[in-house]
Amino acid sequence: MSTRHLVILYRGPLASCDYDCPYCPFAKRRDTPEQLRADRAALERFVAWVEERPHPVSVLFTPWGEGLVRSWYRRALVRLSRLPQVERVAIQTNLSHRTDWTSEADLTRLALWTTFHPGQVPYERFLAKSRDLSARGVRHSVGIVGLPEHLPFARRLRADLPDHVYLWVNAAEGRTYTGAEAAAWSAIDPLFSYSRRPHRSRDLPCRTGHTVISVDGAGDVRRCHFVPEVLGNLYDGSFEAALRPRPCPAATCDCHIGYVHLEPLGLYDVFAGGILERIPAHWPPAPPR
Numbered sequence: 001m002s003t004r005h006l007v008i009l010y011r012g013p014l015a016s017c018d019y020d021c022p023y024c025p026f027a028k029r030r031d032t033p034e035q036l037r038a039d040r041a042a043l044e045r046f047v048a049w050v051e052e053r054p055h056p057v058s059v060l061f062t063p064w065g066e067g068l069v070r071s072w073y074r075r076a077l078v079r080l081s082r083l084p085q086v087e088r089v090a091i092q093t094n095l096s097h098r099t100d101w102t103s104e105a106d107l108t109r110l111a112l113w114t115t116f117h118p119g120q121v122p123y124e125r126f127l128a129k130s131r132d133l134s135a136r137g138v139r140h141s142v143g144i145v146g147l148p149e150h151l152p153f154a155r156r157l158r159a160d161l162p163d164h165v166y167l168w169v170n171a172a173e174g175r176t177y178t179g180a181e182a183a184a185w186s187a188i189d190p191l192f193s194y195s196r197r198p199h200r201s202r203d204l205p206c207r208t209g210h211t212v213i214s215v216d217g218a219g220d221v222r223r224c225h226f227v228p229e230v231l232g233n234l235y236d237g238s239f240e241a242a243l244r245p246r247p248c249p250a251a252t253c254d255c256h257i258g259y260v261h262l263e264p265l266g267l268y269d270v271f272a273g274g275i276l277e278r279i280p281a282h283w284p285p286a287p288p289r
Helices: 033-052 071-081 100-104 123-136 148-160 179-186 192-196
Strands: 006-011 057-061 086-093 110-115 139-146 167-171 212-216 220-224 227-233
Touching (some): 006 033, 033 071, 110 123, 148 167, 179 192
Parallel strands (some): 006 212, 110 139
């Protein structure tokens, strides 16, 4: 068994979401009670596996739908945050859920990757949730998709959020940005340039498949969400023998949870200590002299 620190991106079968953002690339469905029970069982099996693993682990939940409106995801985050072998546990979320559950977690290990979706939730409601997280001491980032109609909201968020809360901007899928448009978004998120264009990745060294893996509800292990080849299974341990340094087989990588692990980009230095929750190491940046 590998003793190295293993980063796991977990995505179970959950696909239902309380939002219906038109720009979301995930195909949403209304999960049946049977599908929800299956998702819950898969998640509990995964958490039990982490509890038994003696070596360091960090976990990012990247559900197709919204996880934190489901009690089993909130419980999983609390349980994992209290395990000594878990260095960080985080989840991508729209922050539509209540936040008081975080009081049960170990806040030195818990983090949230939150996204504001204009048109799906009132601005003041989302801002109040983020401020509540800050008051509770919950480490979190805030993000928005870089569509033209979102720019006023992004500027308002940057002005209203505490300085210590990083506001990231995701380039809209398939959108080309002019220099002026990119400059406007970069004024809000100084790291927007990393999201602006897909990164050439073929044959470049990447940590996925070595120290980073993707796991689905059945326990099948892939190097990342974007490479379909199965390396083995988490629960029978067959994935362990497949872990090794390897180049990326895809032509490009255009999602942060993928390209952050591309070694030539150096983003492990940029986001040191905040890879999973998307928080830069030196944030807020020092003011210019």
